[in-house]
Amino acid sequence: MTTIDLRTEIKEFLSSRRARITPERAGLPAYGGNRRVKGLRREEVALLAGVSVDYYVRMERGSLAGASDGVLDSLAAALHLDEAERDHLFHLARRSGTPGGPRRRRAAMTVRPALQQVLDAVTDAPAWICNGRYDVLATNRLARALYLPVLADTRRPANTARFVYLDPETAKTFFVDYDRIVRDVAAKLRMEAGRNPHDEELFALVGELSTRSELFRQRWASQDVQLHRSGRKRLHHPVVGRLDLDVESMELPAEPGLLLTVYTAPAGTATADGLALLASWAAGQERPATGIRAPS
Structure with a gap:
């Protein structure tokens, strides 16, 4: 495909x-x-x-x-x-309005240094930038620590959809609401396919997931679509345990196709304490286990 x-x-x-x-x-x-x-x-x-x-x-x-x-x-x-x-x-x-359809500007596979600086300036909340294919393109230190299981794959860019569908046992342990995540990921990929039906990388990913995951084939065939929106994500982190995070996803107008996502928790909650503990743990790591180079 x-x-x-x-x-x-x-x-x-x-x-x-x-x-x-x-x-x-x-x-x-x-x-x-x-x-x-x-x-x-x-x-x-x-x-x-x-x-x-x-x-x-x-x-x-x-x-x-x-x-x-x-x-x-x-x-x-x-x-x-x-x-x-x-x-x-x-x-x-x-x-479908013109033969072959209009082509969107291809989403960047790297982020500008200024955007990495923005991520690095966010020190109390995990933040990362991805594209509509779920490629993880840039992170701050706390996001690297938060998404340790996702980023453990040495393939770059790391991809959340691959993690969810091709490493289901680890993903089920990490995502408390795994069944919802499975639906959301396929629906957002389908939405991206409608926006840009000529994205070869997207359809290479869809083809890979379809070949290797019966669950993905079922979810893709449902024709469901979903927008990238704010919400709640519940994780079981291997270092600090349960985290119930508020998620804000924002499109970057200057970089069509890229999304900035930030995870936070209300002050005084167990999750806020867990993020603080995770930040302390991340700061103590000389080099992230994910293989993503720490910003110099």
Whole structure:
């Protein structure tokens, strides 16, 4: 897999979203007891979206080129799409607007020295920069200590998705909510695929994970998508134990495709004490066990 087939992606996304909506949920009468399709029929989606049946059928067969924002909004409403799904629909439509699709600027594989300086200036909270493929591109000292199991892989850049799916026993021990993490990682990779269907590195990663992980194949086939957002991450760290961290992820406008993520905890909590202990432990390490060179 080196690129996304937009027509297939659109078809599978729309049909999967249609299949989960019952007539009752859509506010439609369900005539008869033996419906031959799971979820809504195509003609029912067309009715709800205010388009002709032929037009909707063409869209579900993979033709979103030329669809107006109004039509896409109506389709999103008819299918009860959430914010991430709506964004994904619009990404697919925009990428299918011209032959071959527009190419996004390729996300950097390294970070500028000034960004590393920003990370190093954050001394009381783990902070790192990654791209939409989950490549870990830069860290501060506390992040290297926090994500010790993820960064133990000598392959660079380290990749959280590989850790989650290809080292599941370690990942299950590290991530308290492993099942949620599994869903989130695949959904965010799918979202990234819609944004940039010509990212060869992304689809090399998807191909690798699909080949080596049945669990990833299942999650990828779900067609679920998710935005990178703030939230809570619960870890069991091998040095300091349980940490319940607040996570803030921010896009970097000057570096399209890169995300800055910072982990914090309220003062006075056990997790704040654990981070302080981790910082003390990290400061005592002459060289991080992860193999990432400490900033000079």
